[in-house]
């Protein structure tokens with residue numbers, strides 16, 4: 001590895017699984033100190049143990065990103081432990097594999113409570129983390145935020161309207177955050193993954209035979225993404241290699257958006 005994030009302090013929300021875990025592995029391999037802000041204690045601790053066992057500097061802080069109290073406490077703890085925050089990977093989200101818990105449907109079939117909960121986690125969570133991290137970054141006039149949205153924000157995908165609205169909000173929020181925070185030396189960019197093989201869609205793939213083939217047939221590169229594909233894009237935004245990029249909305253979709 002090339003130590004592209006040497007000494008930097010990175011908060012990774014939803015770092016216990018999937019793309020967040022891939023980012024925690026990659027960012028710390030590149031020299032970052034990582035906070036895994038995750039609401040699941042089992043996967044959060046597992047990720048912390050895995051990375052500490054190979055000498056990485058990582059701390060799990062149990063956090064529900066939709067809780068203002070949790071987010072405030074997580075940010076304060078990060079500053080107490082590491083003195084600063086350089087990178088925020090706003091990644092935590094719920095989606096297709098939570099269908100039993102929060103109904104993913106079109107507007108007519110979406111209960112208001114489910115709509116509110118999906119927005120609270122997927123959109124408000126990014127608002128809250130940014131709200132409490134930005135003052136730390138503004139005070140030192142540098143920082144880097146990467147918001148993980150979805151191709152649902154850019155292409156109409158039927159049957160997940162609350163999720164789609166949240167992800168669309170993230171794209172718009174990225175643009176205004178980039179504009180407003182450039183003067184503080186803070187860059188804000190956005191990844192928009194297409195289908196990524198993580199626990200989020202694993203259940204949907206398992207319970208719908210033929211779905212994976214159907215999805216992959218629509219992707220020019222012919223395959224769903226790996227979590228590492230998105231983590232690599234996030235690393236690029238987090239590193240100095242993208243120093244002139246802010247407000248960028250990057251599809252990580254195997255060319256799906258191109259056709």
Ligand SMILES: NC(=O)c1ccc[n+]([C@@H]2O[C@H](COP(=O)([O-])OP(=O)(O)OC[C@H]3O[C@@H](n4cnc5c(N)ncnc54)[C@H](O)[C@@H]3O)[C@@H](O)[C@H]2O)c1
Nearest residue numbers: 014017018019039064065092093150193195196198199200
């Ligand atoms: N997998 C896909 O196909 C896909 C496609 C596009 C976008 N995304 C987005 O990528 C992001 C990461 O998803 P993933 O694919 O790695 O799925 P995942 O389910 O493996 O990981 C999501 C993580 O976020 C955590 N999380 C959920 N709600 C939380 C909360 N309130 N507070 C803290 N942590 C919470 C989960 O516990 C989990 O560890 C999500 O925002 C998702 O919407 C996923």
